[in-house]
Amino acid sequence: AQKITQTQPGMFVQEKEAVTLDCTYDTSDPSYGLFWYKQPSSGEMIFLIYQGSYDQQNATEGRYSLNFQKARKSANLVISASQLGDSAMYFCAMSTTGSEKLVFGKGTKLTVNP
Amino acid sequence: ETGVTQSPTHLIKTRGQQVTLRCSSQSGHNTVSWYQQALGQGPQFIFQYYREEENGRGNFPPRFSGLQFPNYSSELNVNALELDDSALYLCASSSKQGSYNEQFFGPGTRLTVL
Numbered sequence: 749a750q751k752i753t754q755t756q757p758g759m760f761v762q763e764k765e766a767v768t769l770d771c772t773y774d775t776s777d778p779s780y781g782l783f784w785y786k787q788p789s790s791g792e793m794i795f796l797i798y799q800g801s802y803d804q805q806n807a808t809e810g811r812y813s814l815n816f817q818k819a820r821k822s823a824n825l826v827i828s829a830s831q832l833g834d835s836a837m838y839f840c841a842m843s844t845t846g847s848e849k850l851v852f853g854k855g856t857k858l859t860v861n862p
Numbered sequence: 863e864t865g866v867t868q869s870p871t872h873l874i875k876t877r878g879q880q881v882t883l884r885c886s887s888q889s890g891h892n893t894v895s896w897y898q899q900a901l902g903q904g905p906q907f908i909f910q911y912y913r914e915e916e917n918g919r920g921n922f923p924p925r926f927s928g929l930q931f932p933n934y935s936s937e938l939n940v941n942a943l944e945l946d947d948s949a950l951y952l953c954a955s956s957s958k959q960g961s962y963n964e965q966f967f968g969p970g971t972r973l974t975v976l
Contacts, residue, residue: 790969839905
C-alpha cells in the first residue's frame, strides 16, 4: 500500500521569499509518480509538478521545483519568490504504475504574508 | 479545450436520502476518477471509470456507485446517505496517454448531510 505523509499542517512565508513544503512517501513499487497539487479555497485541485521515480533530474516548473531524494523517500516542494496568490492548501500525492488512483497526504496550509 | 465541470456546486441532503453528483470530463479524456475529501483531509479515492467500465475502487461501500457515459460525462451516486458522507466530492479526468496520467480536477461538489 502507498502512503503519503505531510508533517507540516501550516507554514508561513514572507512575500518574495522561498519556502519548502515537506512530503515523505512509502511504497514497495519500484515505479511510481509523485505529484503536487494546490487547492485554493475554491476547492479545485490545481496540478503543479510531477516527478517520476526513474527521473534522474529534479522536476521544475517555473517557480516550483521538486527536491526528490529517492533514498530518503522524500519529495519536497520548493516554491521560490512566494506571491500572495500562493496562499492555499498544498497536497502531495503519488500513484504507482498500473494504478490510476492518486493517494494524497493530509496537506499543508501555506500562508504568504505581505 | 474545456475543463472539467461538476454540478451542482453545493447540495444539502438529509440522512437516508440518495444523491447524484455529475461530472463533465475534459474533451477526449476516457478516464474519470472520483474522490471524497472530508474537511481538513486529503482526497480519498472512491473509484475510477475507464471507457464506461469500473476500473478500480477504493475502500468505499457499495452504496457508492458510478456511471460513465460515451459523451465524457459521469455520475457518482450515493444511497442511504450518512452524516459522515458530508464532504467535497471531486472528479478528475485523464486520457491514459504519456508517461504519466495527469488528472485534471473539477471544482468539486460540496455535499452536506443533515
